[in-house]
Amino acid sequence: MSTLLSVDNLTKSFARGGIFGRTEFVAVDHVSFSLESATPEIFAIIGESGSGKTTLARMVLNTMSPSSGVIRFQGTDISRLRTGRDRLQFMRKVQPIFQNPSEAFNPLKRVDRYLFASAYHFAGCRSRDGREIAADEALKKVGLSLAEVKGRFPHELSGGQLQRTAIARALISSPALIVADEPVSMVDASLRMSIVNLFKTLRDELKVSIVYITHDLATAYYISDRVLILQKGKVVEMGSARQVLSEPHHPYTVRLRESILSLDDVERVHTSG
Amino acid sequence: MEEAALSVQNLRAYYVTGHFGMQREVRAVDDVSLSVRKNEIYGIAGESSCGKSTFIKTVAAAIRPPLRVLGGSIKYSFLDRDLYDLDERKLADIRWNHLSFIPQGSMNVLNPVRRIRESFQDFAFPHMGLGRSEFFDVVNRHLERLQLSPSILSAFPHELSGGMRQRVAIALATVCRPEFIIADEPTTALDVVVQKDVLALILETQREIGSSMIFVTHDLTVHANISNRLGIMYAGRLIEEGPTREIFHDPLHPYSRHLVASLPRIGDLTPKIALTGAPPNLAQPPSGCRFHPRCPLATDLCRQASPELTTLSSGRRVACYAVASAPATRPMTNDRMTNDKFKSF
Ligand SMILES: Nc1ncnc2c1ncn2[C@@H]1O[C@H](COP(=O)(O)OP(=O)(O)O)[C@@H](O)[C@H]1O
């Protein structure tokens, strides 16, 4: 079985200046996990803010280099991608989606430009028609069409349309892996479900694996196959999403579980008050 | 009946802008009536841009152009006349003292270049009628009650974590023991663990000082944990209102039913179906019921006429033709989050 992504003992430390000299701060601490090519999955990385999720995502996306440890994508150590061609090939296959759709788009730039640029750089569409077709196909995969977004500025689209457009952009190059860093933290509950349902469809129909970074345990339970719980840069628990989230073992996971607001509290709060 | 802490009647607040002689109106709050009882936490829910913050700005007398109040009345129990009949000086008197505000980003109240102590001095000191050292005694005691160390007074906002800053904003909003507190998404930017603590703090403080409160958030799970009653807004209108518990058990309006049914929960793997379409543009809201383009139960009537918010025999209020024509006393379902009609959503 071939491995899509393997993360092996990944560590990132930052220097923090102090009066008595610099100290090392370890943001990601010996993290290891792997995803298999044959079984596309939604792999959730859960942790509070500051636990190192974004730092881990940046290293997987090859936009930040680790202090130690190795990341292999389809067997290749990504720190050894030297030529422009190899890097482009990697960026095609591993695409990011960010937290806040309105920050991912420049407010003064039409959103279709992002789609056309991806079609040009990552899908090799040199003709204008080719770019439009590629953009339209990608938008259809997320339940939109080019007709709905063509010529529009970010503020002319709803938050949901914008996040879907960001996902469509990521799909243009037919990636094998999407790294989504808190993609639903800034969107409404009703929209949140349409985005996470879309991730399921991408996994099942397009066979894309998704690293889903979140602090929302309920959506992670709903869509993920496996979860990794990160506390202060360290993996404290990893396994099947149902198991880890229904019967957590590590005290930290238990604490996270207990902190999520339960709908059943509606009973407790309102019968006591 | 006991006098309401806040009573809002037929409130209309629009953003009115003129471009090239053309007037454009965004009908962000359109004919909303509700009252908040004494000692109650009244929650307002609804997806983003449905008008929650505009409603809040209007009842907090924080109106700035292009926002304009076009009609309606706002009465607080601690005032002898309508909020909009007060002059600026009187308004400045009631702020913090009688009416205070916890915003989404604590940085909206904490001055980034001033120490926390100075923010307390700027906002709360003028209202307390105390000498400086007595004032700081009160502040210290209040901070301790909220389990904050008085040493945070010498910190700058950026030196504190997000959760800590939000606690400071709560302390600041409650130190004068106001009768009425307005909170706009106060926990939305926080992590789960911190969020739970901050909610507990808000609940405890509200109970301790006996204030009434409007709590706005789009997150229904937060409402389940804090709001006594819940009003749900859609496209500038209040479309359902009732005790939070009853709305969770048996939401009546198709939109509320969708919101409740689509909540993810640990242990529940049933597919959650998202609503199709997007919320309407409030500069050109749909005809009739504003929810009709997304409603699975819409009829011709819904496309033509706008349903009034109607009080049912249970005391709950709902604006939907399909509900008003149903028997007035619907049995409560035990089958809480599911509803057959909604499987098709
Ligand atoms: N470029 C950087 N330099 C120094 N410290 C950093 C840098 N990036 C992140 N950190 C620190 O690393 C820790 C983890 O941050 P991050 O990966 O952003 O966490 P998360 O995404 O889980 O909130 C934080 O304490 C943060 O302050």
Ligand SMILES: Nc1ncnc2c1ncn2[C@@H]1O[C@H](COP(=O)(O)OP(=O)(O)O)[C@@H](O)[C@H]1O
């Ligand atoms: N300054 C403004 N000018 C014009 N329209 C505005 C302004 N602020 C808000 N709006 C519009 O008013 C509507 C309600 O917004 P808001 O009250 O902020 O909603 P919510 O708090 O529920 O997200 C939205 O359509 C929004 O675009």
Ligand code: SF4
């Ligand atoms: S009035 Fe009609 S369109 Fe509006 S919510 Fe009720 S059934 Fe749906």
Ligand SMILES: [Mg+2]
């Ligand atoms: Mg992050």
Ligand SMILES: [Mg+2]
């Ligand atoms: Mg708002």
